[in-house]
Amino acid sequence: xxxxxxxxxxxxxxxxxxxxxxxxxxxxxxxxxxxxxxxxxxxxxxxxxxxxxxxxxxxxxxxxxxxxxxxxxxxxxxxxxxxxxxxxxxxxxxxxxxxxxxxxxxxxxxxxxxxxxxxxxxxxxxxxxxxxxxxxxxxxxxxxxxxxxxxxxxxxxxxxxxxxxxxxxxxxxxxxxxxxxxxxxxxxxxxxxxxxxxxxxxxxxxxxxxxxxxxxxxxxxxxxxxxxxxxxxxxxxxxxxxxxxxxxxxxxxxxxxxxxxxxxxxxxxxxxxxxxxxxxxxxxxxxxxxxxxxxxxxxxxxxxxxxxxxxxxxxxxxxxxxxxxxxxxxxxxxxxxxxxxxxxxxxxxxxxxxxxxxxxxxxxxxxxxxxxx
Ligand code: SAH
Ligand code: SF4
Ligand code: F3S
Numbered sequence: 224x225x226x227x228x229x230x231x232x233x234x235x236x237x238x239x240x241x242x243x244x245x246x247x248x249x250x251x252x253x254x255x256x257x258x259x260x261x262x263x264x265x266x267x268x269x270x271x272x273x274x275x276x277x278x279x280x281x282x283x284x285x286x287x288x289x290x291x292x293x294x295x296x297x298x299x300x301x302x303x304x305x306x307x308x309x310x311x312x313x314x315x316x317x318x319x320x321x322x323x324x325x326x327x328x329x330x331x332x333x334x335x336x337x338x339x340x341x342x343x344x345x346x347x348x349x350x351x352x353x354x355x356x357x358x359x360x361x362x363x364x365x366x367x368x369x370x371x372x373x374x375x376x377x378x379x380x381x382x383x384x385x386x387x388x389x390x391x392x393x394x395x396x397x398x399x400x401x402x403x404x405x406x407x408x409x410x411x412x413x414x415x416x417x418x419x420x421x422x423x424x425x426x427x428x429x430x431x432x433x434x435x436x437x438x439x440x441x442x443x444x445x446x447x448x449x450x451x452x453x454x455x456x457x458x459x460x461x462x463x464x465x466x467x468x469x470x471x472x473x474x475x476x477x478x479x480x481x482x483x484x485x486x487x488x489x490x491x492x493x494x495x496x497x498x499x500x501x502x503x504x505x506x507x508x509x510x511x512x513x514x515x516x517x518x519x520x521x522x523x524x525x526x527x528x529x530x531x532x533x534x535x536x537x538x539x540x541x542x543x544x545x546x547x548x549x550x551x552x553x554x555x556x557x558x559x560x561x562x563x564x565x566x567x568x569x570x571x572x573x574x575x576x577x578x579x580x581x582x583x584x585x586x587x588x589x590x591x592x593x594x595x596x
Contacts, residue, residue: 224262225255231279232269234455235419236302238360238369239330240267243301245359246333259289261296263337268302270384272557276304283318290320297340299323301330306388309560327389331355354395368413372400372439373420378458380485381496381563382525382556385421392422394430397439401446408448415477416443418454424461437465444473453477459484460498462507471514478515482507483523487542488535491528494564501542508546519549526583527556527576529567536579540586547590553583 226247230240243265244254255261266283269275283300290296298321305311306326315324323336354374362368375390376383407413420426427434443452452475457466459482470476482504486492489500511518524539543551555576558565 224252225260226252226263226265227255227258227261228265228267229258229282230267231275232267232271232303234369234417235371235421236267236269237364238371238419239302239327240265241360241363241369242330242358243267243333244361244363248361249359250334250337258286263297263299264289265333266298266300266302268300268304270303270307270310270388270559272554272559274557276310279304280314280317283314283321287318287320297322297337299325299333299336301325301327301333303327303384303388307384307561331358354393356395356399362413366413367415367417368407369417369419370400370403370407371395371419372423372454373426376421377425378422378498379496379563381494381567382528382559382565384559384562387561389421392425392429394427396430397427397434397442400439401442404443405446408446408450413450415451415453418443418452420454421456422458422461423454424457424463424466435463435465437463437469440466440469440473440476444475451475451477453479455481457482459504459507464510467507467510467514470518478518479521480511480518481521481523484539484542484546485523485525486528486531486535486539488531488538491531491535494530494567495525495528496563501538504542505545520546521550521552522546522548523552523554524583525554525556526579527571529556529564529571530569531556531571536582540583543583543586544590547594548587550591551583551587553580553587555580 228240228243230236252263258264264286266279268279286298290298300314300321305314305324306328311324315321322340325333325336373392373394375392376386377392379386404416407416424436426436426439457480470478484504485495485497487501492500508520511520526536526539558570
């Protein structure tokens with residue numbers, strides 16, 4: 224029996240697919256080279272932008288033929304997209320041949336659903352549970368080992384679906400993280416360890432007793448062995464001096480920070496509920512550069528947020544120039560059902576968003592060229 228997993232979305236999802244592989248291998252499945260030779264195909268989906276969801280609809284639709292040729296083929300769709308009940312229902316209505324549709328909260332029960340699939344299909348969306356420390360991972364990212372340190376997000380940026388599909392912030396216990404990393408290092412196969420969380424800087428705030436992200440970093444660096452440590456993603460509002468100092472001091476920590484700014488305009492940042500200003504953001508960049516002149520810094524930007532004027536967009540371009548990033552990601556704002564921003568008036572037309580994203584990326588290319596020179 225063979226499995227094939229198709230993954231969309233962020234590193235968190237890539238790592239979650241390693242968990243799916245772990246669950247399937249425990250059930251006796253092995254990895255298939257192609258979807259045509261698989262007995263079970265799992266789509267691990269992303270809901271961050273409409274484009275991500277459209278791709279899933281297209282690709283799942285293409286499986287109809289495979290299912291026709293092989294009645295025993297099991298098709299499962301999980302992840303952030305199917306944690307939204309409406310989207311999950313739409314998927315099941317559009318593609319009645321899908322066998323299992325589950326959200327992020329019930330992923331630990333994937334094995335149970337596979338066993339139950341012959342008994343019929345039913346949508347059940349669970350409430351958030353505790354972090355499951357028992358599920359195996361099958362690491363698939365070469366010499367990099369992902370380590371999840373927390374789940375969920377409390378920030379509710381007004382454009383973002385993540386808090387709705389991943390739940391509230393829950394930190395793993397430090398002892399469990401340290402134990403996992405010690406095991407990874409002992410295996411000797413991994414040169415790099417990347418800590419994952421939607422907002423790693425708020426690690427430990429929900430634990431009793433509380434512990435800071437900086438302390439976790441320092442404790443990980445005490446583990447003996449040859450490895451480099453990195454992490455993502457950092458939210459500017461929570462990146463403390465202590466964390467910057469720790470990155471600077473610890474040889475094992477890679478001098479690299481992904482610090483999404485999203486916009487360079489204060490009115491838009493406020494509407495986005497990002498809890499920092501352009502000035503505060505630039506201040507953090509200054510602190511990083513003072514301590515680590517060679518630190519690589521990257522960022523994400525959203526253009527065409529509701530009500531964004533051309534001038535306000537220009538503030539974003541100006542910020543990009545001022546910081547001189549090593550690279551950036553730029554996204555057209557995509558309204559996500561259920562979020563605050565999707566209900567705002569004055570949504571920006573698609574053509575304008577397109578023009579702005581092209582302008583920003585062209586600017587970035589030009590800056591990179593000058594930088595290289
Ligand atoms: N937790 C991380 C980001 C996770 S999502 C953080 O806070 O930075 C990755 C990126 O997708 C975000 O940084 C943002 O730029 C983009 N994004 C999120 N929601 C979006 C939306 N509705 N439309 C367009 N881009 C979005
Ligand atoms: Fe989304 Fe904001 Fe949380 Fe990042 S911090 S996952 S952008 S709500
Ligand atoms: Fe997408 Fe979910 Fe990650 S929405 S970006 S896969 S947390």
